[in-house]
Amino acid sequence: MVEGMEVTRAVGFDENERRAVYRAIHERRDVRRGFLPEPIPDELLNRLLEAAHNAPSVGMMQPWRFIVIRDFAVRQTIHEIFIDANQQARDSYEGEQQKNYAGMKLEGILEAPQNLCIVCDSQSSQGHQLGRRTMPETALYSAVCAIQNLWLAARAEGVGVGWVSILEPNRVRRALEIPEHITLVAYLCLGYVEAFAGVPDLERSGWEKRTPLERVLSFDRYDSGWDKQGTAL
């Protein structure tokens, strides 16, 4: 340290602010049921989209594009695509697991008055390729960071978000006129909800268990034990 120079250290948020950030993280839920028919106001939707748009992006590429879907006919088309994919998914399970799967509500496409499709233009020249020579997939990852920003802001605003991946991407692409060079990243349902579940639906229904953090954590190198644990992880 140079004499007379003091190294400052940036301070974090105060206790209440920190707690609010963790609250959003811990109380965020993937919502599929209980969407209310009242549309969310434009101003609120805009705040959520601004939150998404303030995500980090490789080279400041901002490759995300947001398609807000309110049109009921468009949502009906997407819902039909879900029905087909979900039927196929259900048929891939057997016995108790199939029964459990069939009993779960996995989307709110028609109930949520607004859907949001996030696509990514990985070919955009914005950012001038900075950070993308070796890991070009970071363009897509930037779009995902935007989604998580929106998801947390939505929780704070009392807006539920559900991510629907049980959709044949090419059919969604056709329904929304998304061109070939654009990647469909995510299809979300969002809206006011009756409640946020205390525990994730998949945990409550017994579909999957929460893994303790220490089982997915290692130091200085990959833990080869992770591969031996298999489903027991």
Next chain:
Amino acid sequence: MVEGMEVTRAVGFDENERRAVYRAIHERRDVRRGFLPEPIPDELLNRLLEAAHNAPSVGMMQPWRFIVIRDFAVRQTIHEIFIDANQQARDSYEGEQQKNYAGMKLEGILEAPQNLCIVCDSQSSQGHQLGRRTMPETALYSAVCAIQNLWLAARAEGVGVGWVSILEPNRVRRALEIPEHITLVAYLCLGYVEAFAGVPDLERSGWEKRTPLERVLSFDRYDSGWDKQGTAL
């Protein structure tokens, strides 16, 4: 609505809590400079990793694995991988742009006392394939959601995070003994910092501009105008 039944509506956070969540989103930075040598306490690191581990994941798959790197020799190896990739990247630019690129600090691998590599096991049987028949890439996206959770929690705690994508993934894989079937998602530097910049480095240096939200927003279908705008977007 059934008579006598009242539909409740989940409330959001109070004004101060909402503001804190948006503050984390808007003040989060990709930090590459000014990391301080003091390691962050285990308890704090643990809170950040718990935030990551509470991310949404497809089918509750939790496919992320966290490798915390404190060993200086390992960080030196990673730093050498960065130096090579960065040299190649710099050589791909010309004139003023090359000068601008060369003048930017793009990583804090050696200065930040802890690095964090996030990898994804897309073959894990956890989650029993729910939601992954049609869009298997959602396993990777889950790991990215975990990163964004950690990034926001870190900002609230006064901890800087920088994502280094200027790395040849196969060399990183060898350095950290990551097997073939595991995907390297991200390599992060994290630690206490002197300051969080008011404006992102790439914006301040003139590398790229912030796009207004309305330029990346459309309704009900893809906006074909997005492709015509090119770099002007």
